[in-house]
Amino acid sequence: MTREEAAEILQRIALLLELKGENPFKIRAYKTGAEVVEAYAGDIMQLAADNQLAGIKGIGEALRDKLHEMATTGKLQFFEKLKAEFPDGLFELFDIQGLGPKKIAALYSQLQVGSVADLKRVCVSGEAAKLSGFGDKTVVKILESIAFRAEHASEFRIDQVYALALDLLDTLRAHPAVSRAEVCGSFRRAKETVHDLDFLVSTRQPEQVIADFVALPQIEKVIVQGGTKASVYAPNGVQCDLRAVSSAEFPFALNYFTGSKEHNVVMRQRALDRGLSLNEYGFTPTEVGASLSPEIQEIHDEREIYRALGLDYIEPELRENSGEIEAAAQGRLPALIQLENLRGVFHNHTTASDGRGTLREMAEAARDLGLQYLGIADHSKSSFQANGLNEQRLRAQMAEIRVLNAEFEGHFRLFAGSEVDILKDGSLDFDDDLLAELDYCVASVHNVFNLPEAEMTKRIIRAIENPHVTMLGHVTGRLLLQRPAYAVNIPAIIDAAAETGTIIELNASAWRLDMDWRWWRLAKEKGVKCSINPDAHTTQGLEAVLFGVRAARKGWLTRNDVVNCLPLGQIEGALKKQRAD
DNA sequence: GCCGTTTTCGGCCCGACTGTTTTCAGTCG
Numbered sequence: 001m002t003r004e005e006a007a008e009i010l011q012r013i014a015l016l017l018e019l020k021g022e023n024p025f026k027i028r029a030y031k032t033g034a035e036v037v038e039a040y041a042g043d044i045m046q047l048a049a050d051n052q053l054a055g056i057k058g059i060g061e062a063l064r065d066k067l068h069e070m071a072t073t074g075k076l077q078f079f080e081k082l083k084a085e086f087p088d089g090l091f092e093l094f095d096i097q098g099l100g101p102k103k104i105a106a107l108y109s110q111l112q113v114g115s116v117a118d119l120k121r122v123c124v125s126g127e128a129a130k131l132s133g134f135g136d137k138t139v140v141k142i143l144e145s146i147a148f149r150a151e152h153a154s155e156f157r158i159d160q161v162y163a164l165a166l167d168l169l170d171t172l173r174a175h176p177a178v179s180r181a182e183v184c185g186s187f188r189r190a191k192e193t194v195h196d197l198d199f200l201v202s203t204r205q206p207e208q209v210i211a212d213f214v215a216l217p218q219i220e221k222v223i224v225q226g227g228t229k230a231s232v233y234a235p236n237g238v239q240c241d242l243r244a245v246s247s248a249e250f251p252f253a254l255n256y257f258t259g260s261k262e263h264n265v266v267m268r269q270r271a272l273d274r275g276l277s278l279n280e281y282g283f284t285p286t287e288v289g290a291s292l293s294p295e296i297q298e299i300h301d302e303r304e305i306y307r308a309l310g311l312d313y314i315e316p317e318l319r320e321n322s323g324e325i326e327a328a329a330q331g332r333l334p335a336l337i338q339l340e341n342l343r344g345v346f347h348n349h350t351t352a353s354d355g356r357g358t359l360r361e362m363a364e365a366a367r368d369l370g371l372q373y374l375g376i377a378d379h380s381k382s383s384f385q386a387n388g389l390n391e392q393r394l395r396a397q398m399a400e401i402r403v404l405n406a407e408f409e410g411h412f413r414l415f416a417g418s419e420v421d422i423l424k425d426g427s428l429d430f431d432d433d434l435l436a437e438l439d440y441c442v443a444s445v446h447n448v449f450n451l452p453e454a455e456m457t458k459r460i461i462r463a464i465e466n467p468h469v470t471m472l473g474h475v476t477g478r479l480l481l482q483r484p485a486y487a488v489n490i491p492a493i494i495d496a497a498a499e500t501g502t503i504i505e506l507n508a509s510a511w512r513l514d515m516d517w518r519w520w521r522l523a524k525e526k527g528v529k530c531s532i533n534p535d536a537h538t539t540q541g542l543e544a545v546l547f548g549v550r551a552a553r554k555g556w557l558t559r560n561d562v563v564n565c566l567p568l569g570q571i572e573g574a575l576k577k578q579r580a581d
Numbered sequence: 582g583c584c585g586t587t588t589t590c591g592g593c594c595c596g597a598c599t600g601t602t603t604t605c606a607g608t609c610g
Contacts (some may be wrong), residue, residue: 025582025583025593028583062585098599101608133600137599387594
């Protein structure tokens, strides 16, 4: 059993115990245990199998035994018994906004609701509204949440498919009969969520490649399998399509299946204007008897397709028909930022608040990634749920950071910051004197999400106008596929940030990717700088910058637009200048 | 269920908001 599976079981136990109304602290102990298992630096499952778990904080005697059982038998009797008391579908009810353990338990015990489908039924029939603690508004909220969920059914966040995509791609590339392989579709275009994964290979033996693909251990179920195409499900429900084409067709198929549809339409029109018809197999002349120019006959990669149409190469991320074709025709496409351009990252948490790495561990992980600096920004005191720091603890952390920086002797630098809560009225959780002592400060909204748009906008702008606020955190508070953005006027926020020189964060967590890529071109035009922030709560969490860079590229950003591309020697001055302006 | 200890039991993260209530329970962050 993998650590992820073990952690998931502990999480599920916590949910089931909540349903049973168990002691909340016992429940928390299971949740903590799950988090520890997930984040532990070391082979925790091997340690569990060897009975070597003693001394790990958060794992006591009971969890030690349970982990041992899971590691050695691949099962947990305690969980199996507990699970048997409830229908499987109950778990999905926890995803519905406004439903917690108490309401779910009431729905189950009184109306036998055991799935989202049941839930919808009793909401529509009026039975749910009659339950004690429920009312019309509750039901409306539940139905809205069910609708939101249905709207995004079979969509996946990028972190849910990333490893799978690379794994299958590597496998395909390693196949002896495959000469080229790519992931196309929205994955290649770096959309914030994807519906499925589209793989494309070039080969002379399509049937063999497809037969080998559907037989891979990663594949759960074959949906369709033909001579040049197969559709399958991977274990987590991700649909994967594979298409096999010839080497000559490959660039055209790659272009076609990368999309977007809108981009393809304009490309085909542009081809027609040049007397060519473009499809996923190649160019064909539109006039009978006409022949293809030698240049077009020798197309080996996507770049040459664009060249043939009088265009600079358009990176996949930009292919949304939002001005990229015009820019490519005029030679004014931006040189998009690359992961290697990042020199440091801001907005990261440690064990001081709700993170799981210590200052030192986070710093070491950042150095291992080749970064020159790491900005710490633990939660502020109002975020109780996240163990936010009060003034005293924040000052203690600043002192600790100074000590570590002395130790690094200039080879690496920690920046002392805070993710300070923007309170309901737009004031901040710390006073200006304390904020002035910090190297930088991220201001974020963490509560009261339901303000009217004008009020929320005013609230955030007030925070932006505080000269101590270096950057604005996750602008809309959205959680992809789970919680929509709160109402806020983003152009007004961008204007305010431009006015005050406040940086806007591109929160790189796969759950957020906030501010959305669709707004960055506007921000850039207005002169607003971006900071790609992993919002890491663990050492591995730093790697989310990868998703952030994808989103930044999709937002047309270059290294010059992103402050954390500045090397250590320059970032400090930039932060100071930002705060002085 | 975990932790720490004044060592075997008491404390464990708090507050705002919502919608249901008619004084508060449940959810969320």
